[in-house]
Amino acid sequence: MTGLGRLAEHSRWGKLRVPAHRASSATLAGAYPFLAPAPCQVGVPIGTDAITGEPFCFDPWSLYAAGRLTNPNVALAGVIGAGKSALAKSLAVRAVAAGRRAYVPGDPKGEWAPVAEALGGVVLRLGPGLPARLNPLDAGASPEGRSGGARVLAAITETLLDRPLRPGERVALDVAVHSAECAGPAQVGTVAAALTDPDPAYALADGTPPADRIADGTELVHALRRLLRGDLAGMFDGPSSVTLDPAAPMVVVDLSALGSDDTAVAVAMTCASAWLESALTTHRTAHRTGPDTAGGRWVIYDEAWRLLRSPALLRRMQAQWKLSRAHGIANLLVLHRLSDLDAVGAGGSETRALAAGLLADCSTRVIYRQESDQLAGIEAALGLTDTERALLPVLPRGCGLWKLPGSSYVAKHRLHAAEAAVYDTDMAMRVTGGGLS
Ligand SMILES: Nc1ncnc2c1ncn2[C@@H]1O[C@H](COP(=O)(O)OP(=O)(O)O)[C@@H](O)[C@H]1O
Ligand SMILES: [Mg+2]
CATH class of the missing domain: 1.10.8 (Helicase, Ruva Protein; domain 3)
Incomplete structure (x- = not known):
């Protein structure tokens, strides 16, 4: 070998002449943990890891049990149409397939009813003139x-x-x-x-x-x-028209008939969450006395930015949040942006502190596409690498940055064709020819 050849060989392999090594990203993550986090492959499949191409799974109960999460709650933020509700629905439906249950104590847009119906769950529709009542x-x-x-x-x-x-x-x-x-x-x-x-x-x-x-x-x-006797008459004044079947895989309280009345939505949510809470206690009793499934329930607050405007409801949610581990509950808070939590009240107000507390109690944060003006706030709240910062404004639909304590992933949520048909919220846009859904 010529001197030049020897020099090239030397610089290629270094002094130890280590041969090139190929391995799967799972193995390499063990060898170089500082380059790629351990793959997240525990729990229900979500889709693929956009960096490694490997399956990406998530299950807050198993991750919590394994010590990877400090609590099972999840905050999910993203612009309209980013695919947040579709992800929430997959998390719920796939968890039900794994023997868990899902409760949606308030669905202001009425898009969860078809999901619950497809699973044989319970839908309670509250609104003026509708027959359902909650005491x-x-x-x-x-x-x-x-x-x-x-x-x-x-x-x-x-x-x-x-x-x-x-x-x-x-x-x-x-x-x-x-x-x-x-x-x-x-x-x-x-x-x-x-x-x-x-x-x-x-x-x-x-x-x-x-x-x-x-x-x-x-x-x-x-x-x-x-x-x-006022505009909310007939919904909360009498015996409840339904008793909750604790075995129901999914329970949805559909508030779409209440329209844009935030007070009505907050009152209905407060009643519904109390009703579900007593059902959770009943369920726990049933759980102790009879054979049951894996336990664990998702409680999903879709469009939570609307619900957070009521301080009284926030206080109730915070109390429930604190109990989540004891009840085996994972709360999912769906927002447009993390700054929705700042918009709930003046700086220093109790409401603002309560909302900040809810986010602090979500050890998994999933960030879908965000407008550039949100980046500084997200960086301050969650810490972002330069790559993550550049990625957030351009994430395509269904792609999100998943931040777990000590590890981050970019995952593409994959929808099954049967799911896509039930979750389609673009349909209303196509039928009405536009407007915000
Ligand atoms: N991962 C995905 N793959 C394919 N279509 C998706 C995906 N996520 C969402 N969609 C579709 O995009 C549309 C908007 O999604 P949606 O979840 O309602 O958005 P958001 O709740 O963020 O406003 C829906 O019709 C949904 O079926
Ligand atoms: Mg949505």
């Missing part, structure tokens, strides 16, 4: 006891009044719910009656003149009137 006081039937109904009704009246309840109002409501529950199955109407005509014995026992108790309840009665 918010049903939550009292849970082992939480009477405070369950009182808490739900407090959240509802706060939403209706658009302010927190004063201490006197809170007591008046608590006592009224208790009196109504003692007299039989409590409903919004019987609680309103107990607020108008409070039991003087309870008032005196609390050291409150009965006239003051009536005064404390006045604005609550005005607020509840909306559920009894």
